[in-house]
Structure formats: structure tokens, C-alpha cells
Amino acid sequence: TPAYGEVDLTTCDREPIHIPGAIQPHGVLLALDEHSQAVMVSANVDGMLGVAAEDAIGRTLGELVGPDLATAVAGGAETAVLGKVEVEIRQHRSGDRLIVEIEPVSTTGQTRLTYRSTRGAMARLAQAPSVGDLAAQLAAEVRALLGFDRVMVYRFDEEWNGEVIAEERREDLNSFLGLHYPATDIPAQARRLYTVNWTRLIADIEYVPVPLHPVLDPGTAAPLDLSHATLRSVSPIHIEYLSHMGVTASMSISLVVDGQLWGLVACHHYSGPHRPSHDARSAAEFLGQVASQLAGDRERADSRERTLAAQTVLGRMVARTSSRPESPLVTVMDDPELLSLVHATGAVLSYNGELTVRGDVDLDPDQLRAISSALEDGSNYATATDRIAELVPELGDVSSIAGVLRVGSASDRWLLWFRPEQERVVDWGGDPTNKELAAAEGPHVRLSPRRSFDKWRQVVRGRSTPWAPWKLEVADALGKHLIGLLLSRSRDQIAMAE
Ligand code: BLA
Numbered sequence: 001t002p003a004y005g006e007v008d009l010t011t012c013d014r015e016p017i018h019i020p021g022a023i024q025p026h027g028v029l030l031a032l033d034e035h036s037q038a039v040m041v042s043a044n045v046d047g048m049l050g051v052a053a054e055d056a057i058g059r060t061l062g063e064l065v066g067p068d069l070a071t072a073v074a075g076g077a078e079t080a081v082l083g084k085v086e087v088e089i090r091q092h093r094s095g096d097r098l099i100v101e102i103e104p105v106s107t108t109g110q111t112r113l114t115y116r117s118t119r120g121a122m123a124r125l126a127q128a129p130s131v132g133d134l135a136a137q138l139a140a141e142v143r144a145l146l147g148f149d150r151v152m153v154y155r156f157d158e159e160w161n162g163e164v165i166a167e168e169r170r171e172d173l174n175s176f177l178g179l180h181y182p183a184t185d186i187p188a189q190a191r192r193l194y195t196v197n198w199t200r201l202i203a204d205i206e207y208v209p210v211p212l213h214p215v216l217d218p219g220t221a222a223p224l225d226l227s228h229a230t231l232r233s234v235s236p237i238h239i240e241y242l243s244h245m246g247v248t249a250s251m252s253i254s255l256v257v258d259g260q261l262w263g264l265v266a267c268h269h270y271s272g273p274h275r276p277s278h279d280a281r282s283a284a285e286f287l288g289q290v291a292s293q294l295a296g297d298r299e300r301a302d303s304r305e306r307t308l309a310a311q312t313v314l315g316r317m318v319a320r321t322s323s324r325p326e327s328p329l330v331t332v333m334d335d336p337e338l339l340s341l342v343h344a345t346g347a348v349l350s351y352n353g354e355l356t357v358r359g360d361v362d363l364d365p366d367q368l369r370a371i372s373s374a375l376e377d378g379s380n381y382a383t384a385t386d387r388i389a390e391l392v393p394e395l396g397d398v399s400s401i402a403g404v405l406r407v408g409s410a411s412d413r414w415l416l417w418f419r420p421e422q423e424r425v426v427d428w429g430g431d432p433t434n435k436e437l438a439a440a441e442g443p444h445v446r447l448s449p450r451r452s453f454d455k456w457r458q459v460v461r462g463r464s465t466p467w468a469p470w471k472l473e474v475a476d477a478l479g480k481h482l483i484g485l486l487l488s489r490s491r492d493q494i495a496m497a498e
Helices: 045-049 061-065 067-074 115-127 131-146 188-196 236-244 278-323 328-334 365-375 433-440 469-497
Strands: 028-032 038-042 079-082 085-094 097-104 150-156 162-169 199-202 210-213 249-257 260-269 346-351 354-359 383-385 403-410 413-419 424-429 455-460
Touching: 028 045, 028 061, 045 061, 061 067, 067 079, 067 085, 115 131, 115 278, 131 150, 131 162, 131 260, 131 278, 162 260, 188 249, 188 260, 199 278, 249 278, 260 278, 278 328, 278 469, 328 346, 328 354, 328 469, 346 365, 365 383, 365 403, 365 413, 383 469, 403 469, 413 469
Parallel strands: none
Antiparallel strands: 028 038, 028 097, 038 210, 079 085, 085 097, 150 162, 150 260, 199 249, 249 260, 346 354, 346 413, 383 403, 403 413, 424 455
16 A cells, blocks of 8 residues: 555645655656665566566666666666667655656657757747746746647745646646635645756656565664655645546646745647657757746846846935924925835824824724834834734725735834735636535545636735835834934034033
């Protein structure tokens, strides 16, 4: 039996997908000790190597695959001939074991890859002017390489929900572009694994998992860690999910920016098994790495540009507040750029209990004080939320305001900026509450990840556009500048009085 037992919707993120105790059947796996003797093998070795799994244990690699292939493995070769079959070889370490995976060569997808064709693809990616164009180009390149019916670029948000931001597909398929999927579709341990291992293939959704023999490593009494094995058997829950979508084969490639999973290239096939050649898969992984690097660059450049623009506005405000003879608090509240500095629609200053209101703010003093104290975190840095009603429930249905940014030096000395609610329509790929319903029914029910993948519209309320980090930065700088000015002017006054 496979190492992991029953999984259901309530235990999604606890399924140990790196130790399934089984592989997919399109290759064989051997785990060797330091003497190159097999300690664990996949149960399908008799088909490919002509020796029963029980009899393979304890034999050397040379005895199992012949001296030529063993020499090829020792030399790090990627292809070799086994009997009359041309095979791909991959090897990597897992703990003390050397894992060798052998798979017949596939001729699916682009097989005549050259440095020149890959360089061309790289150049086209590099020319994409924005992250959106980059994603679209990546989907096109990967589809051309791998030949899947549909290739999507799926991007995570800060809560690990995702959106299909680019798509290349067979003409007759309906589009998934713009659809959102909840974070639970790709649970935390899968995201962790995908950050270190950048590709995975399910060549045939209907495969029967091939168990490892023995299931536990006799040296450690633990299951073999297959995190980096390309033949790793995948989560049965995920297989069920894909079959609900009508998918017959799937592959995904990680997009990692600054060490964090940024998104995935998700590939679907709908017309039977699909196993792209190893070269094509490697090239696709390489393009994923190139695109990850470029996406990081584009986003950093973007944020630099916006930070710079915000800093310019801040500079003007600092100059004006410093040069006027009035109190800087009066000047700042009358400043023409008070709201545009952080793209707000209203602002309120509290100074020793006195309130000054600018723009659209229809809140009473008690509500304002409740909001300010909810955002006070003692950090001496600007704080913000895009959904204030979640922090201050007593606000109830004040839909005119959803986003608040606060700077402050004390509980009655603060400046708040406001943003209105921005009603947003989210198109989910299927009803995201469906899973919660299924989970509530209890584990005895045969759970399906989702019963329908039809578009499911949700209107998100009570949220503003999010506050970018550079908005907090300039707001904080303005706040500290004002405090500094107030201090130095009061010192001047004391000096003058003396
Ligand atoms: C894995 N889920 C995945 C993967 C994707 C998705 C891309 C990576 C594996 C692969 O390449 O196929 C999700 N696939 C999507 C989404 C789209 C898509 C959002 O095509 C949109 C178009 N999944 C669930 C629930 C559970 C779950 C409820 O929906 C848990 C009970 C689990 N998903 C799950 C697990 C994996 C997974 C465990 C890891 C599979 C593995 O690598 O073994």
C-alpha cells in the first residue's frame, strides 16, 4: 500500500506529497547505496529490466542494467541504450541514496532543440515590455515546446489565491483567462516543494501508481524522499481535481522570484496521455527560469519608478511645509498634494484631540479614534489596511471607506488617509465555497475537489485598492518630517522667549 493513507479536503495541506511511496509507470526508479547496490526499486522493474523487484534488491546497478548503461550512469550521461530501447537517465541524491530514474525516450513535443532556437525564445521573452506581455509570450513559447492543448500562466496573489494571467490554447477550447482559483487548490506543502523542484509531469491521469519495493528504506526505516524525482507519483486528490476538469495529462513549471513561488506555468492536455521529451521539458524549465528573472526585474523597475514619483511629490510637500511661517500642520492639511501623495480621497489629522478633515470622510470622531487605535501597532512606522471593517467591526456598513493609512506619534496625534471601497468582480473557476460545503459534509463522503469548473462570479466588497509599500514609505517620511519641524519650531519659540 502507498505510504500515505486517506486524504480528504480537510487534510489537504498535510498530505506528505514528497514521500508517496510510489512512482508513475512511464519509467523505473532505483535507489542505490554507496556500493551501487539496489536498496529499493519500483515494482515495474521486471517489465523494463527483466528482473522481479524482490530479486533486484541487493544487486548492483551493473547487474541490473548491464555494464554499458551502468558506465553511462557513472559518467553522468543523460541518454543511453537499454537492450534496444533508447532511454533517458536522471540521477540525484536523496539522503544517503543515489536515485536513478530510467525512462524510454519520448519524441513528443519539440525534439530538435538547438541552442539557437532556445536563444530565440529567450530574446523574445526579454523584449516583452511588461509582466503581462512576458506571461503571454511565455505561454506561447512553452506551448510550442511541449505541445500541450492548453498552457496557462498562473500568478499568485499575497494570499496565495491565483489568477490565470496568460493563456495559449487549442482553438476549440473555452478560455480560462482571467479566472481566479482559491489558495486551497495548491496547498502549502505543494507550493514549498514547487519552490525547490521546478517541474512536474503527470503523463497520464489514468495511470496506476507503481509502489516502491520495499516501501520503507531498510537503512532508515523511513519512506524514500522523492521531492526531486521526476517520476514521483502525485497526490490522488489532485488527480481527482484534474479529472473533474477533463484533463488527461498535465505539467507545471514553477516561476520563482526572489526565492518565492511567484506563479506556475500550468499545462493541460485533454486528448489522452502526453509525455513531452526530456529535452523539451528541460528547455521549458529553462525558459521558466529566464521568465522568472525577467518578471522580477520588471517588477523591481516598476516599483522603483513609482517610488521615485512618490518621492518627488513628497519632496515638494516637505519644501512647502518647511518654508511657510504657519504651523506645518496647518500647511500640510491645506497642501494641494496631501491626498495625491498616497492616492487617497480623504484625510484626517488629530492633534491633541483637535480634528481637521479634508476630502471625503463621513465618519464621526468616535469612529475615527477607533480606526486610528485599530491601526496603532506600536511600531513607529506607517500602518495600513485595505479592509478596515474587518479590524473595526463596529463601523458596520460604512461603505464609503475601506482603506486606511495611518502615521502617528501618539494615540491623539495622528494623520489618517482614506480610500473608498472598490467593488471588484472576481471570476472564480468554479464555486470556491463548494469545497467548504464538501468538507463540512465530513470525511465519510467521497470528496471531490470541485464539482463544477463553470465560471462563478463573486463580488468582493469592503475592500479598497491595496496600499503599495512605497505609499507607506512616503507617508511615514512625511509624518516624521512634520514631527521634526514641530519640535524644532517649538525649540525656536522657547529660545526666542528666553
Ligand atoms: C497541485 N494544483 C496542483 C498543481 C496545480 C494545481 C497547477 C500542480 C500540479 C500540476 O502540475 O498539475 C491547481 N491547476 C490548478 C489550478 C488550475 C490548474 C488552480 O490547471 C487552474 C486552471 N487541490 C484542491 C484541493 C486539494 C488539492 C481541495 O483543489 C486538497 C485536498 C491538493 N493540488 C493539491 C495537491 C497538489 C496539488 C496535494 C500537489 C500534487 C503533487 O505534486 O503531488
